[in-house]
Amino acid sequence: MGKKDIISKRILKILVRDFATYLFGLPVVEVTLLDTQTQRVEERRADLLAQVTLPDGEAFLLHIEIQNDNQANMPGRMMRYLSDIVLDYPGQPVRQYLVYIGKDNLSMADGLDMPDFRYRYRIVDMHQVDCEDFLRQDSPDAWVMAILCDFKDKLPREIIHAILTRLTRHFGENPPRLREYVDMLDILASNRDFNIDIFEELKMLAIDVEKLATYQLGAHNQALEIAKKMLEAGLNPGQVASLTGLTPEEVEQLKSESPKLNG
Numbered sequence: 001m002g003k004k005d006i007i008s009k010r011i012l013k014i015l016v017r018d019f020a021t022y023l024f025g026l027p028v029v030e031v032t033l034l035d036t037q038t039q040r041v042e043e044r045r046a047d048l049l050a051q052v053t054l055p056d057g058e059a060f061l062l063h064i065e066i067q068n069d070n071q072a073n074m075p076g077r078m079m080r081y082l083s084d085i086v087l088d089y090p091g092q093p094v095r096q097y098l099v100y101i102g103k104d105n106l107s108m109a110d111g112l113d114m115p116d117f118r119y120r121y122r123i124v125d126m127h128q129v130d131c132e133d134f135l136r137q138d139s140p141d142a143w144v145m146a147i148l149c150d151f152k153d154k155l156p157r158e159i160i161h162a163i164l165t166r167l168t169r170h171f172g173e174n175p176p177r178l179r180e181y182v183d184m185l186d187i188l189a190s191n192r193d194f195n196i197d198i199f200e201e202l203k204m205l206a207i208d209v210e211k212l213a214t215y216q217l218g219a220h221n222q223a224l225e226i227a228k229k230m231l232e233a234g235l236n237p238g239q240v241a242s243l244t245g246l247t248p249e250e251v252e253q254l255k256s257e258s259p260k261l262n263g
Helices: 009-023 074-088 131-135 140-148 156-170 175-189 198-232 237-244 248-257
Strands: 030-033 048-053 059-067 094-100 111-114 117-120 122-125
Touching: 009 030, 009 048, 009 059, 009 094, 009 140, 009 175, 059 074, 074 094, 074 111, 074 117, 131 140, 131 156, 140 156, 140 175, 156 175, 156 198, 175 198, 198 237, 198 248, 237 248
Parallel strands: 059 094, 094 122
Antiparallel strands: 030 048, 048 059, 111 117
16 A cells, blocks of 8 residues: 555554455444654565454554555564564564455465464455445445456446546535545555546546536526416416426425516
């Protein structure tokens, strides 16, 4: 998650919660983001690390890695992350998850087996998760998570537009929240090899929505003018509403506001 340094802690906390809820089956009720920087000769940091609490009060450290290709040394890397976490937060239980979003079939091991040592972490293979399952949910968090799922036979731009359309409609009256969720979508999309600029797609979508809104407004105004002429010609409000597509309330209001019809 290379862009995470420029993303707010609030957004990262939401992502931790969403990963836990939608992918790991952990209904966390509290999330505290933790620093994952480890100062050594080389710089390493886990993608996401947080202190989480479940509804029954169980608390533990949740470590999440997102991987977009198969790497044979991943078990060793995960174990190094674990050792750093255990040293930085001694005595606290840790659960580790690797989320695989690569194009090739998953081939990485989920741990290490040695004569006197066994180490395991959980892997979530996003090839097994249909994006439509997330897009069908009534939740902007689920829509954003769909970017990591399997698109089946759909093109990436098609799915991105579907997500942005849902977000725009849901947060149309709340630009700051819309920006927050688009930021979340952008950081997750950066982990996939799409070569698509999320914010450029949003701009194009916004133009289309604006055109549609302008068209709808023009069509509505035209219907009002036609309805006024129908009323003046002697048609009753029920007939006018049926013929123009206006609501009965709109026709009644139009009738009450017209001097010719109330003279």
